Amino acid sequence: MLDIIFDKIKETVTSRVFAITMIYLVLVGGLIYRMFYLQIIHGEEYQKKYESSQTHTRAIKATRGNIYDKNGKLLAENVLTYSVIFQDYGKLTEASDINDMVANMIKLIEKNNDTIDVEFGLKLNDEGKIVYAVSGNKKKRFLKDAYSNEKLTDKELSVSAEDAYEFINYSTDTNSPKFNVDKKKYSKEMQFKITAIRYAMYMNRYSKYKQLTIASDVNEKTVAAIEENSADLKGVSIMEDTRRVYHCSTSMAHILGYTGSVGSTSLKEQGLDEEKYTSNDQIGKSGIEKEYEDYLHGTMGQEEVTLNNKKAITKIEVTKEPVAGKDVYLTIDADLQEATYKMLEEHIAGILLSKIEAGGDFSIKMTDVYYALLNNVIDVMKFSEKDASDLEKSIYNTYKHERSSVFDRLDTVLGFNSKENYNTLNKDYQDYTVYIYRLLGNKGVLLKDKIDKNDATYKKYVKDKISLSEFLQYAISKEWIDRSKFSDTDGYYSSEEIYAKMIQYTKKLLKNDSTFNKKVYKNLVASQKITGTQISLLLFEQGVIKYNKDEVAKLKSGAISASSFIRGKIKKLKITPGQLGLDPSSGSVVVTDSNSGEVRAMVSYPGYDNNKLANKIDADYYSLLTTSTASPLINRPVQQRTAPGSTYKLLTSVAGLTEGVITPSTTFNCTGKFDKFAANNPACWRKSGHGKLNVVGGIKNSCNVFFYNVGWKLSLVNGKYNSNVGLKKLKKYAEMFGFDAPSGVGFGEYQPKISDEYSVPSAIGQGTNAYTPTQINRYTDAVANKGTVYDLSIVDKIKTSSGKVVKNFNSKVHNKITTVADSTWSLVHQGAYQVVNDSNLKGLFSKATVEVAGKTGTAQEQTTRPDHALFTSFAPYDNPKVAVTAVIPHGYTSSYAAEIAGKVYQYMYPEPGTKKKHLIKNEAVTPKASASHD
Structure with a gap:
């Protein structure tokens, strides 16, 4: 019996079934033990690890600093707004579900007149065709990201926008994002918008804990709609944000500039420190916003975001509070800036109206x-x-x-x-x-x-x-x-x-x-x-x-x-010169403190509304600005050079007297034409001539022949004319007066150009002389204060948000002119005084309570368009404190520029009982001046 049992046992143990059964029992036992180990012994520990499996550091945006004028008037600030954001919690996985959710979100946003503003390298043009929205390096960056390939082939680099779009959406290639937006279900426009948002989500795929802004500065209706539909909008929510707002926007636009999103271009490519910026940040794009970005930006805070294994946020802890950006205080007087802008516009409109169907040279046809x-x-x-x-x-x-x-x-x-x-x-x-x-x-x-x-x-x-x-x-x-x-x-x-x-x-x-x-x-x-x-x-x-x-x-x-x-x-002014873009349609006025170089006003007309370019650009408005023949985006005081014309004659007077080629009693007889050359002798602006004039009379009458003679004498070597010798001497004095460098005000100011051709015409501000209004005004400051050339400055100080001054910008001397005699300065001042007070210009300055000295200038650039009109000046005459330069490109006659300067002085130094607001007429002002003074 035992033998039988033993044989059965032996048979069972040696059978394959037994071996398999034992292996199965071992495996099941091991699994049971592992489950016991994980759930009973270490269950609590692993549950915590599961719930907090990843911790990431996320930036907290810092508030941007404000900008104020010299009197503490607020010019740029931040106001509370709301943004629609998306954060990928992984709750939707099917492409069709995500697309439906995105489409629903778009409809809610646009229904309430808001727009999506994610960046995408493609766009729909007016004809409904898909084209590239970027070019150059930005296009390459977009294609590298779209194709997930840092080494693009020539074929991929030359791919059409339509093909790139198809690849992103529908390609079977393993590198394709494969959004698969349904072509039958959605219109082409909706397909494109869904794709744009899906692409932004795709670019955020390795940082799902970061919030993606879908629409910024949305209205209250959009906020309510998103919150009411939150159950269907997985990962979509409303976040508090800020929007940059500018005051005195049109008159101050070129000075303040505007901010914009860092965008999809990498921080490194833009030269931005990854420790200080994120791709969602706003940065200065132009003006003070750009020039003083390091002060205004502020310091980001940090928070630790804890995610579970499903990438859902389980905890947020602030580890570093953000620090607000610093406030910038300008030297600008915003009220003077605003008033000057309006008076300049009124004046240019008056000139324009006077030239429509007026007859004569450069009359404007109504057509x-x-x-x-x-x-x-x-x-x-x-x-x-x-x-x-x-x-x-x-x-x-x-x-x-x-x-x-x-x-x-x-x-x-x-x-x-x-x-x-x-x-x-x-x-x-x-x-x-x-x-x-x-x-x-x-x-x-x-x-x-x-x-x-x-x-x-x-x-x-x-x-x-x-x-x-x-x-x-x-x-x-x-x-x-x-x-x-x-x-x-x-x-x-x-x-x-x-x-x-x-x-x-x-x-x-x-x-x-x-x-x-x-x-x-x-x-x-x-x-x-x-x-x-x-x-x-x-x-x-x-x-x-x-x-x-x-x-x-x-x-x-x-x-x-x-x-x-x-x-x-x-x-x-329901239709403005800046809108029409005819001659004249633009102008500049610069006002500075002659004893410090601080800028009190720096007007560029036409301006633009920088609120429409800040935060997110109004594309239609920007297109209008870039195609306008009046070129409103040009910052004319620093980015428009013209020949200085007769305003240069003050410098030539200093050069002639200091070099000894003329004395206070030297006279030249103006017959209406210079006669030293064998042929092609230049003429005076007054064809009948001025007769005999000394240096004061030459300045007063702006006599070309007088200053041609000065240029001639500066060019003589042993009695023989040598243009290069004269040019070298004129250049020496141009450098003394600061024309060898930009004025120092910044904003991408153009380099000055000292004339290097034809000493005789160069002596009256022609030749190849070319300077900006800021550079001419700095020169006038030096004439006014008798020899100190200041670098112009537009920022006074920097403060923390709590009011502590962290930096003062003190006056900086560019050059000190020490070789010019006091008697020479006196003669130049006398001449400049007589230009204004002993001529037909006097009435233009009669409503100001100070005596003004100045110099007119007319510069021809094209024979087919009117001359440029210039006037530069200083006041009070007996104790100069300010300099004012007005330039009206294609402004016909210099007396028109003098007239606007007169208005500025009247505003700064009004007669008793004058209300400054009444100086602004809010309509075109017919010019009083008629004939050019030079």
Whole structure:
């Protein structure tokens, strides 16, 4: 019996089933033990580890410092706003679910008139096509991220925007994000917006604990909508934020600048310290905001964010409190700045009005005013939109018909056998053909560097002896044309076929060229096929001018002419010179303390509303600024150089007297023309001449002949004229007065240019002299204080948010002029005094309670446009404290610049009982001055 049992046991133990059973029992036992170990023995410990498996440090944004004027007036501050943010808790995993959630979020945001503002390297253009929104290195960075490849192939670098979009969304490549936005479910616009947000989420995938801003500065309705739908918007919430707000924005825009997001470009590429910045930070983009970024930015705080294994936040602990940025106090008087800006605008508007249909040189045609409105103010892109008004559609149809006719006519003008040269064409087609020549050069089709300027055929074209068609065919034969732009270079084509392909390509360029299309509009306005009445009515329809039922009715009935209507709107500044971009449309005024170099006002007209560029850019507004012919983004006091004209004659007087080539009693007889050269002698501005003048009389009358003679004498070596010798001496004094360096005020100020050609005209501020208004004003400060050249300064001090001064910006002397005699300064001052007080300018300064000394200047830059108008000055005459320089580019006459300076002095030194606010008229002011003083 035992044998049987033993055999059974032996059989069982040696069987395969037994072995497998034992292995199974061991494994199950081990598993049971492990579960006991994990859940009973170490359960609590591992639960804590599970719940706090990762800790990350997250930045806490610091409040940006404020900006104040010299009197403590707040100019830039931060106000509380709300942002829609997304934080990936991993609660949605399916692409379709995430896309649905994002679409729902977009609808809620846009329903309440807010916009998403995530950065994306692509955009939808006006035609609904996907194009790149970035270029250069930013485009490369975008593609590297999109393709998850730091070493892009040539094919990937040249990929079209549409293909990049398809790769991001739908490619089966392992590197594709694969958002798979449903093309059937959403409109193309919605698909794109979903993709843009999904891409921003994708770029945040390795830092899911960081908050991603989807929409900033949203209104209360959006806040409520997001919070009400929070259950369906996984990971979406509302966060308190701040928005930068500017006061006196238009007049102070060029000084204050604006802030903007750091953006998707890496901090390293922007030169930003990763210890101080995050990609969500706001940084200064221009002006004081940029120049003093290190002070204004503040110090980030830190918080520790604890996440569990599902990336959900379980704990947030502040480990370092943020420190607010420091406050910047300017030397600017904001009230003076604001008043000067408004008075300058009123004055320029008055000049402009006085020149419309005035007759004489540079009179402005009314049709030019109409076209300026169409070019700079009215949005012609709206004409072709689905919701365009009947008037907009009518004008657009007129334009389409005209453009079709233009292309039909160009087919003939540019035909293979065309002999129509420039002189045989009407004015419109002369303009078109000149533009086509330039366009082909700019696009690299016509290789301008290869053209032989001495070639006989080229000379014939330049002299209008042959047609553009004949020249382009000749250029093809001489290989001055890059055929690769429009044709297969490997194939064989006849010269006629090559030319036909080039013209076909040219027409394609023209059809997509906004400048050419504007020329078509311009000719339609000039020929009155688009009328002034239509343009006037468009101003109402597009909201440029507040709708007025009576005015609309009068325009339609003809009870008021378009000319009178537009003039009236310019008079009331409902249409401004800065909007029109005609001559004049811009100006600068600089006011400084002559005994410190501190800037009290630095006005650039036209300005812009920097609130529309700060925080997030208003794209439409920015486009308007960048395309305006008035160039409002230019900071003119530091970024517009002109010849100083006769304002330079004070310097030439100092040079002549100090070098001993003239004395206080030296006289020159002005007959209206300089007579020292054998030919091409320059003339005085007063053709009849001034007669005999000494240095004071030369300054007072701004006599060109007197100062030509000074320039001549400075150039004599042993009785012989040597221009270089004269230029060297003039340069020495220019350097003494600070014209060898920027004024010191900053803001990307242009380098000054001391003349290096023609000593005689250089002595009256011509030659190649070119200076900014700030540089001219610094020179005038030195004249006023008799020899101390200060670097101009615009920042007074830096304070902490608690009011502690951490840095004072004291006056800095650039140079001290010690070689000029007191008697010389006295003579120069006398001359400058008589310019203002013994001339027809006196009435322009009569309402100020100080005596002013100054110098007018007129500078010609182009013979086809009015001269620049300049005036530089100081006051009080007997004890100078301030210097004022006014420059009106293409402002016709220097007395116009003097008149605005007179207004500034009247504001600073008003008569008793004068209310400063009454000096601002809020309408165009007709200029009192009529004739130039030089």
